[in-house]
Every structure is written in C-alpha cells, then in structure tokens.
Amino acid sequence: MEQATRVGNRLLAALPPADFALLAPHLRKVELRHDAVLVRSGDRIEHLSFPCSGAIALIxxxxxGQTAATAVIGNDGAVGLLTALGPTRSPMTAVVRVAGTALQISPARFHAALERSAALATTVQIFTRxxxxxVQHVAACNALHSVEARLARWLLHIHDRMxxxxxxxxxxxETLSELLGVRRTTVTHVVSALRAxxxxxxxxxxxxxxDRRRLEVVACECYKVMSRRxxxxVSQDAVRLLHAAPARNGCPPPPEFPFAKTDS
Structure with missing residues (x-):
C-alpha cells in the first residue's frame, strides 16, 4: 500500500486519499526524543501526535506521586485524539519511552478535517475502541497476574512497536517501574527472574x-488475546470500511509526501 509506506502511521495510512488530503498540508513531522513529555495530565492538548515509529506510554x-502505565501507543494509534470529542484536558501524561518520529497536527486543523470526512470519524472510533x-486488558492483567508475567507482556508490546x-x-x-506500578527494588528482582x-x-x-520466544512463554495470556483483539x-477489515466510507470533500489525493522536514 503506497500511502502506508509514505505515511508510516497505520491510522492515517488507512484513510482514503481524498480524506487524507484534508490533513496532509497541516501535518508536521517531528522527532520523538526518549523521555520527552508530549502532554501532562490536566494540561490542554496542544497537538495530536500520530507516531510513525517508537513507543509512547500513557501514564x-x-x-x-505514584505512577503506572495504562497503555502503550505506537504506529497503530495516536496521542491526543480525545480532542475529537471536543476541547478537553488530557486525563493522562504521555511520555516517549522509545524514540521515533510522529506526524503532528493542531486540534483546530484536525477538527476542520473531521467535519468534512466520514472516514476520519470512523478512524477516531477505531482508535477509541x-x-x-x-486499557481494559491492562487493568485486568494488573489485578490477576504476576509481576513477571506482566513485565513480559509489556516488553512484548513495546517490541512489537519497534x-x-x-x-x-x-x-x-525507572521506566520498568513506571510500566508495572512497582518499586525499583521489585523491578530488580523481576529482571533477575527473567534472566534466570x-x-x-x-x-x-x-x-x-x-529472547522473544522465551518471553512469550513467560507472558500471561493477556498478551496474545490483547494483540489479536x-x-x-485496526485490521484490513477496518481499512476496507474506511475506503468504503462516503467522501464528503471531493479533494484530490496529494501528489507526493507533503510533510515538513523533521523538527530538530
């Protein structure tokens, strides 16, 4: 799929060309530096970020003062998409845990495109689901499974996004402690167990x-169940649904990759 190759983010790549063209002139390619905070809990969301590579933890x-990760987002998602529901403050802090790149757009530009595109509205629904x-699987897993199994699950999810x-x-x-919601001393014991x-x-x-094969043995069933669901x-069925969505804009597809250079 040519657009997927050029865009890098699965949600954006699934859009029909005419709908993608509504966003393309306003997307800005940026670096996601390790440990960078994209938005803090309680702050207004200043931009939407669609990762093309790397991994972002929602904290x-x-x-x-205690923290725990509730989700990890890669090129299959976005940060700040809740603004599609209206002006809002972020309920969580989004932190880059694996460096990469993303395409960013302001909420105002995104809302303007959303009003003209049924496919984009469907994209928001797909990501929300x-x-x-x-988040639901992580909550259940935290309550029911061992720390070793939970760490194995997080590592596999992050590896999938790399x-x-x-x-x-x-x-x-420190990052592992944050992912698990435990003290660093506990992390030390868990890492030792996984090494053993x-x-x-x-x-x-x-x-x-x-060792991915062995890590999959240690991980609880949540990893495979969550990944499948x-x-x-975000499957080819969803992609076909998006392409079948009625166009409301009549815009031609962009002739080439239209984004600005990566911010330094």
Missing part, C-alpha cells in the same frame, strides 16, 4: 536484550 499519576481494549530494531529495548529500571529463565539475555544499563480492530 496515570496519583495524588501521592483499540485504546479502550488495551519493527526492524532488533531485540534490544532501550528501557531503564533466559527470557532476558542481558540487562545492561538502560538496555534489555530479550487490537489487531482485529
């Missing part, structure tokens, strides 16, 4: 080398 912050599926980047994940103990099972080959400072939502 819930409690009044006592996928995100809710992930296509072609090998088996070394750039994750610190050889699901982790090494854990150099800020890097984890995984999310992939079914």
């Amino acid at each position: 819930m912050e409690l009044p006592n 996928a995100l809710m599926t992930q 296509e072609g980047c090998g088996d070394v994940l750039p994750l610190t103990q 099972s050889r699901a982790l080959k090494s854990n150099r400072r800020g890097q984890l080398e995984i 999310i992939d079914r939502i």
Whole structure:
C-alpha cells in the first residue's frame, strides 16, 4: 500500500486519499526524543501526535506521586485524539519511552478535517475502541497476574512497536517501574527472574536484550488475546470500511509526501 509506506502511521495510512488530503498540508513531522513529555495530565492538548515509529506510554499519576502505565501507543494509534470529542484536558501524561518520529497536527486543523470526512470519524472510533481494549486488558492483567508475567507482556508490546530494531529495548529500571506500578527494588528482582529463565539475555544499563520466544512463554495470556483483539480492530477489515466510507470533500489525493522536514 503506497500511502502506508509514505505515511508510516497505520491510522492515517488507512484513510482514503481524498480524506487524507484534508490533513496532509497541516501535518508536521517531528522527532520523538526518549523521555520527552508530549502532554501532562490536566494540561490542554496542544497537538495530536500520530507516531510513525517508537513507543509512547500513557501514564496515570496519583495524588501521592505514584505512577503506572495504562497503555502503550505506537504506529497503530495516536496521542491526543480525545480532542475529537471536543476541547478537553488530557486525563493522562504521555511520555516517549522509545524514540521515533510522529506526524503532528493542531486540534483546530484536525477538527476542520473531521467535519468534512466520514472516514476520519470512523478512524477516531477505531482508535477509541483499540485504546479502550488495551486499557481494559491492562487493568485486568494488573489485578490477576504476576509481576513477571506482566513485565513480559509489556516488553512484548513495546517490541512489537519497534519493527526492524532488533531485540534490544532501550528501557531503564525507572521506566520498568513506571510500566508495572512497582518499586525499583521489585523491578530488580523481576529482571533477575527473567534472566534466570533466559527470557532476558542481558540487562545492561538502560538496555534489555530479550529472547522473544522465551518471553512469550513467560507472558500471561493477556498478551496474545490483547494483540489479536487490537489487531482485529485496526485490521484490513477496518481499512476496507474506511475506503468504503462516503467522501464528503471531493479533494484530490496529494501528489507526493507533503510533510515538513523533521523538527530538530
């Protein structure tokens, strides 16, 4: 699919060319630097980010300072898409945990396109369903499964979003603590257990080398169930549905990749 190759984000790539053309002139390609905060909990959402590579964690912050991840977003999703429901403040903090790139657009530009595109409205629905599926599975998994199984699940989800980047994940103990909602001392014990099972080959400072096959054995069933359900939502069936959506704009497809250069 030519547009998917050029765009990089699965949600945007699924749009019919005429609908994508409503967004294309206003999309800006930016770098997602490791540990960069895209939006903080309680802040107004200044831009929507559609990742093309990398991984972004959605973090819930409690009044006592504790934090826990509720979802990980890669090139199958977006950050800030809740603004499609109207002006809102972010309920969570979005932090880049694996560096990459994204396409950004202002809420005003996105809303203007949304009013003219039934396919774009369907895209918002698809992402909302996928995100809710992930959040619900994470909540159930946190309540029912061991810390080792949960860490294996998170590592597999992040690895899925690092296509072609090998088996070394750039994750610190602080990040793992945040993903699991546990103290760093607990992370140390869990990482040691995964090394003993050889699901982790090494854990150099800020890097984890995984053995994916063994990691899948350690992970709870949530990983495969969640992955199947999310992939079914953001699937070729959804793509066909988007292409069948009635066009309301009559715009021609963009002649070439129209985005600005990556911000430095």
